[in-house]
Amino acid sequence: MLILMRVGATDEQVQNVCAVIRDHGHEPLVLPGQDRLAVGIPDALTPEERINLEMSIGSLEAVSKITHTSRPYKLASLEFHPERTVVEVKGVKIGGGNFVVMGGPCSVESLEQFQQSAEIVRASGAQILRGGAFKPRSSPYAFQGLAEEGLKIMKQVGDETGLVTISEVMSPDLVSLVAEYVDILQIGARSMQNFPLLIEAGKSGKPVFLKRGPSATIDEFLLAAEYVLSQGNPRVILCERGVTPLDRAYTRNTLDLAAVPVLKEHSHLPVIVDPSHGTGVARYVSAMSKAALVAGADGIMIEMHPNPKVALSDGAQALTPEQFTALMREINALAKFLALNVLG
Amino acid sequence: MLILMRVGATDEQVQNVCAVIRDHGHEPLVLPGQDRLAVGIPDALTPEERINLEMSIGSLEAVSKITHTSRPYKLASLEFHPERTVVEVKGVKIGGGNFVVMGGPCSVESLEQFQQSAEIVRASGAQILRGGAFKPRSSPYAFQGLAEEGLKIMKQVGDETGLVTISEVMSPDLVSLVAEYVDILQIGARSMQNFPLLIEAGKSGKPVFLKRGPSATIDEFLLAAEYVLSQGNPRVILCERGVTPLDRAYTRNTLDLAAVPVLKEHSHLPVIVDPSHGTGVARYVSAMSKAALVAGADGIMIEMHPNPKVALSDGAQALTPEQFTALMREINALAKFLALNVLG
Amino acid sequence: MLILMRVGATDEQVQNVCAVIRDHGHEPLVLPGQDRLAVGIPDALTPEERINLEMSIGSLEAVSKITHTSRPYKLASLEFHPERTVVEVKGVKIGGGNFVVMGGPCSVESLEQFQQSAEIVRASGAQILRGGAFKPRSSPYAFQGLAEEGLKIMKQVGDETGLVTISEVMSPDLVSLVAEYVDILQIGARSMQNFPLLIEAGKSGKPVFLKRGPSATIDEFLLAAEYVLSQGNPRVILCERGVTPLDRAYTRNTLDLAAVPVLKEHSHLPVIVDPSHGTGVARYVSAMSKAALVAGADGIMIEMHPNPKVALSDGAQALTPEQFTALMREINALAKFLALNVLG
Amino acid sequence: MLILMRVGATDEQVQNVCAVIRDHGHEPLVLPGQDRLAVGIPDALTPEERINLEMSIGSLEAVSKITHTSRPYKLASLEFHPERTVVEVKGVKIGGGNFVVMGGPCSVESLEQFQQSAEIVRASGAQILRGGAFKPRSSPYAFQGLAEEGLKIMKQVGDETGLVTISEVMSPDLVSLVAEYVDILQIGARSMQNFPLLIEAGKSGKPVFLKRGPSATIDEFLLAAEYVLSQGNPRVILCERGVTPLDRAYTRNTLDLAAVPVLKEHSHLPVIVDPSHGTGVARYVSAMSKAALVAGADGIMIEMHPNPKVALSDGAQALTPEQFTALMREINALAKFLALNVLG
Numbered sequence A, B, C, D: 001m002l003i004l005m006r007v008g009a010t011d012e013q014v015q016n017v018c019a020v021i022r023d024h025g026h027e028p029l030v031l032p033g034q035d036r037l038a039v040g041i042p043d044a045l046t047p048e049e050r051i052n053l054e055m056s057i058g059s060l061e062a063v064s065k066i067t068h069t070s071r072p073y074k075l076a077s078l079e080f081h082p083e084r085t086v087v088e089v090k091g092v093k094i095g096g097g098n099f100v101v102m103g104g105p106c107s108v109e110s111l112e113q114f115q116q117s118a119e120i121v122r123a124s125g126a127q128i129l130r131g132g133a134f135k136p137r138s139s140p141y142a143f144q145g146l147a148e149e150g151l152k153i154m155k156q157v158g159d160e161t162g163l164v165t166i167s168e169v170m171s172p173d174l175v176s177l178v179a180e181y182v183d184i185l186q187i188g189a190r191s192m193q194n195f196p197l198l199i200e201a202g203k204s205g206k207p208v209f210l211k212r213g214p215s216a217t218i219d220e221f222l223l224a225a226e227y228v229l230s231q232g233n234p235r236v237i238l239c240e241r242g243v244t245p246l247d248r249a250y251t252r253n254t255l256d257l258a259a260v261p262v263l264k265e266h267s268h269l270p271v272i273v274d275p276s277h278g279t280g281v282a283r284y285v286s287a288m289s290k291a292a293l294v295a296g297a298d299g300i301m302i303e304m305h306p307n308p309k310v311a312l313s314d315g316a317q318a319l320t321p322e323q324f325t326a327l328m329r330e331i332n333a334l335a336k337f338l339a340l341n342v343l344g
Helices: A011-023 A047-058 A111-124 A148-161 A172-181 A195-204 A218-229 A259-266 A275-279 A282-294 A321-341 B011-023 B047-058 B111-124 B148-161 B172-181 B195-204 B218-229 B259-266 B275-279 B282-294 B321-341 C011-023 C047-058 C111-124 C148-161 C172-181 C195-204 C218-229 C259-266 C275-279 C282-294 C321-341 D011-023 D047-058 D111-124 D148-161 D172-181 D195-204 D218-229 D259-266 D275-279 D282-294 D321-341
Strands: A002-005 A029-031 A038-040 A063-067 A087-089 A092-094 A100-104 A128-130 A164-168 A184-187 A208-211 A236-240 A271-273 A299-303 B002-005 B029-031 B038-040 B063-067 B087-089 B092-094 B100-104 B128-130 B164-168 B184-187 B208-211 B236-240 B271-273 B299-303 C002-005 C029-031 C038-040 C063-067 C087-089 C092-094 C100-104 C128-130 C164-168 C184-187 C208-211 C236-240 C271-273 C299-303 D002-005 D029-031 D038-040 D063-067 D087-089 D092-094 D100-104 D128-130 D164-168 D184-187 D208-211 D236-240 D271-273 D299-303
Touching: A002 A011, A011 A038, A011 A047, A029 D029, A038 D038, A047 A063, A092 A100, A100 A111, A100 A321, A111 A128, A111 A148, A111 A321, A128 A148, A148 A164, A148 A172, A164 A172, A172 A184, A172 A195, A172 B172, A184 A195, A195 A208, A195 A218, A208 A218, A218 A236, A218 A259, A236 A259, A259 A271, A259 C282, A271 A282, A275 A282, A275 A299, A282 A299, A282 A321, A282 C259, A282 C282, A299 A321, A321 C321, B002 B011, B011 B038, B011 B047, B038 C038, B047 B063, B092 B100, B100 B111, B100 B321, B111 B128, B111 B148, B111 B321, B128 B148, B148 B164, B148 B172, B164 B172, B172 B184, B172 B195, B184 B195, B195 B208, B195 B218, B208 B218, B218 B236, B218 B259, B236 B259, B259 B271, B259 D282, B271 B282, B275 B282, B275 B299, B282 B299, B282 B321, B282 D259, B282 D282, B299 B321, B321 D321, C002 C011, C011 C038, C011 C047, C047 C063, C092 C100, C100 C111, C100 C321, C111 C128, C111 C148, C111 C321, C128 C148, C148 C164, C148 C172, C164 C172, C172 C184, C172 C195, C172 D172, C184 C195, C195 C208, C195 C218, C208 C218, C218 C236, C218 C259, C236 C259, C259 C271, C271 C282, C275 C282, C275 C299, C282 C299, C282 C321, C299 C321, D002 D011, D011 D038, D011 D047, D047 D063, D092 D100, D100 D111, D100 D321, D111 D128, D111 D148, D111 D321, D128 D148, D148 D164, D148 D172, D164 D172, D172 D184, D172 D195, D184 D195, D195 D208, D195 D218, D208 D218, D218 D236, D218 D259, D236 D259, D259 D271, D271 D282, D275 D282, D275 D299, D282 D299, D282 D321, D299 D321
Parallel strands: A100 A128, A100 A299, A128 A164, A164 A184, A184 A208, A208 A236, A236 A271, A271 A299, B100 B128, B100 B299, B128 B164, B164 B184, B184 B208, B208 B236, B236 B271, B271 B299, C100 C128, C100 C299, C128 C164, C164 C184, C184 C208, C208 C236, C236 C271, C271 C299, D100 D128, D100 D299, D128 D164, D164 D184, D184 D208, D208 D236, D236 D271, D271 D299
Antiparallel strands: A002 A038, A002 A063, A029 A038, A087 A092, B002 B038, B002 B063, B029 B038, B087 B092, C002 C038, C002 C063, C029 C038, C087 C092, D002 D038, D002 D063, D029 D038, D087 D092
């Protein structure tokens, strides 16, 4: 940590900063300069120490700026955990060089609709079946999902097909219910900083699929993962799903694909891309899916509906079965090529 | 609603759109043009009808764009509810020409610290006492609040001083607990789209103070209010607290002060501004507080700590007691001037 | 165009809107609804008519909102110009199924440095050589480029190697000078709405490489292209180079890769991606380059320096010769695979 | 400057960084820590040195992050120039405790329209007359201004009324022409990083009114001012006019009003607010104007048209003469109150 003093800070003000640092058990290092001073703390700080020091020093007089020399996350960090995490669920490995596809409708609408969806997913070679039972909707007037009835359908269809299932949980008191029926708990983008939910999902011991919030920085995203990890649950999967768009006229979000190599550089956790929400437009999903694969993602999550025209939610971004199957063919061919050619 | 067809759309594709509209019980109106057609729906639509139609039409062939001719919220809308809402709590009126000040520390840290805070708030003439018992923190390593112990302190100090109290609730299963101890339930910015929480807060019947999410549009903000209102709870207070910043180097958020006249034009609900989170810097709070008053807000929420240097959270943005008292003097003088001069 | 009236608009106010529309030579269509009216204009409007009508109607009483049923650009639009543009320069085709690579240093620093760069570019199979002679720099204290001396070096090296050359022009009065020395005129992101420059570049008849501004919407970007096209110069190449970042801590910009399929859907102009500026970090350039290829871009622009450690500008985002050559090998293999497998 | 090394950096890599620092004539200071090292440079650096060092070090091996302990601008900085700048033009003082109002139409449309505008401006007590002769327009099909004819009208009306005049210049080759006719040169938001234009405006010696770009950070804004100042022209006026909006549905930009106290804290230059572009909606201009005054701005720039309904540009955001006159009355009363009450 480095504390920059204002130009013209008095000796007393500098000594004041040093005293606070010593009170916290660290030795300050005064760095003189031509027109102003800085005070450094050479010790490595735990996140707790860093936060406490920042609060103590932040409001002292003549302090201009505090800069950090380390990232605020530890458990999610590749530097402190150099082995990459592979999350294994019912034999499916997420991370570690595989490329998994999670496909299925936005919402579970009926047993028939979900069985049809699962059949298409399985036939295409994808391994994970998605579906929403509790739906977060911007408007209270929109379809809110089938709730527990939807979870039961997911469980039945998961058992029938052998596919791994994933569904969103929106509230800490529902974690145990959702965990009973599905294999992976999804934390949605709007819930990324729902800390009670993160803690409960962490305690459940289930794999947690964590979507990045629409205005979350990389640090905030990895700190959200840290909440789950700090409960002793190492099975966290990160998902980039688009950030607040500059221009809402053509896409629903701005897919931040460079977050894939950024996250891979700084964290050991697997990274999935969701081009369906990332663009909001079915026509752009194929291009962004292949781009995610080539950019180094560990998989994609794709919305597909047996009949998007009658979908009860997000029809505009869902692929048809034909489009989904065609995409899977392309993805498989491309993945094979990349494996043979050891690209990036 | 207006559906713009692509250039070169066939008659059949246009008839297809018309048929879907008729299936929903509305009469389409074909609007011919030089190089392309549009299909209009003259009927006013309820939000449910609008959402359902949008989903049905969105994935039809040759549909280029759907535009709306109405806002998606109804209960929060000034057009449909032309009388402005005044939320009255223990004799304090929020809205209706008053300017209320909510002051107090970020976190309740101890009985003594909170009693000191309350004393300063009361002496300055402010009417509402804020304090956090359950704290949403980006990092799991930061101070998380005193939980129920903090609520008990709030209740005791509220009773002792007669001040109205407000505190954040982060989880639907805690709504009844928090509602037992404090007068106003706060929904934080990170929880603005925590729909189960909004519904539970709506059901509680308590006044709900709803903060705008950092990347929430005005429509999303008012739809979040709509969730609370649609539970039959009319006592909703809106709060602008800054949006995702363009530049994190100087302020923590970008305070969107023009949201005050925008919200006042489109909604009947009272609007409060939080310049403490809106800037994140104590030095800028006074300027933005006075600006909020002049811009037409119904009040401000201000972080103040008896001793910001030892605050357990957000010390950098908290005013000292002296700064808070000086601000209240300025606010009172300015409010008096405005009342006499009938500005804006 | 559709004009939505406020709830409670009077007959007179509606007739007022209709009268203005008739004054402009169009026939209004009143669309009644349950709680409010809209007025439509079925005629297709030229961009001029649209702008003029919007201005006339925008300030009339009881007008709530104006929505458009068409895009504001024409010459850049694929709908009105369904044949895709291929820009051919000295035998190199940009667009039309090729994937071109533009490589070279941020700045031309010396004849030797630029000759070395050109040699690496040519040996790797790339066809276009980039280099800055006039450099736009945020700080007046940063290296500003060699100016005409740099252009002369570019001309000489272009002639020696047969490579197509591209360099930025920052000012309308320098268009003819830069056009004399290089093959393609680059308009930088900060100049995207420098309209006098766009007009001058349009008049030059030279191919124009137009970078998207950091906060430009797709419409603003295509309207900037429209400025060049409307001068009778059809040779415009679009370049996505990243938009204002949500998070400056890890990347310099947010590369909006979905802009590639969006631009391809709405415009006939070729689209290049610049992952060097799009990320600002050399380590992420390879992943984003391959992603651009797979997402359907017509090429990439890459910063490469014979020795990034001594680069006078943008060293942190420049590839080394070895990295550039490795990337070209990967790109070539991937392009070959895509051509054979007819992906997306 | 502080260079943070990666965890596990070797001695050789650290020595490499130190050697580069010594090559630049500075003494490095190695700051050991628990799990990683940092290297500090205690010397104060000039902006040139800082940029050069950053480039040399940025691409060295095992360098994780470079943080700065000082701001990149000098001439614009209050720390290095503690006396606040007052720009005086024809007896009107901008800065130094005055609150100036710049009013007038978006575009000069005719002598009559501009004379009418000037009369309203003068009668209301405002001192500065704005008008556009060269108009930057997103679309090539929109009205582009009267060019030199407009400037002549401005000169004539300025002479007739004694009002100070201000108009935009878009291109370096037009600086001398515009400077001949008007008193203050305006650099528009889209031109904030048009460096040749900034340099030419600096050389002209005329007062320069510099608008913040829609996605410009505070540092980028002050560095743009630095370009003008570094030409020996101290008469720079800053203007906040709104940044890229989160939500384009209700306002055209997001007015970043907190930029006023931020700029006042870090720079000695006067700061004007433009609520007309900052919101894009005439109805919100009054609230934001008064907020700007209270927040500490040195003035406002307001679009007013004798008849907004027939304005050739930006009619939706222009005040009518009545609205403008009413606003001036409110502003004057408020300014008087503030002067008497010595608010913030």
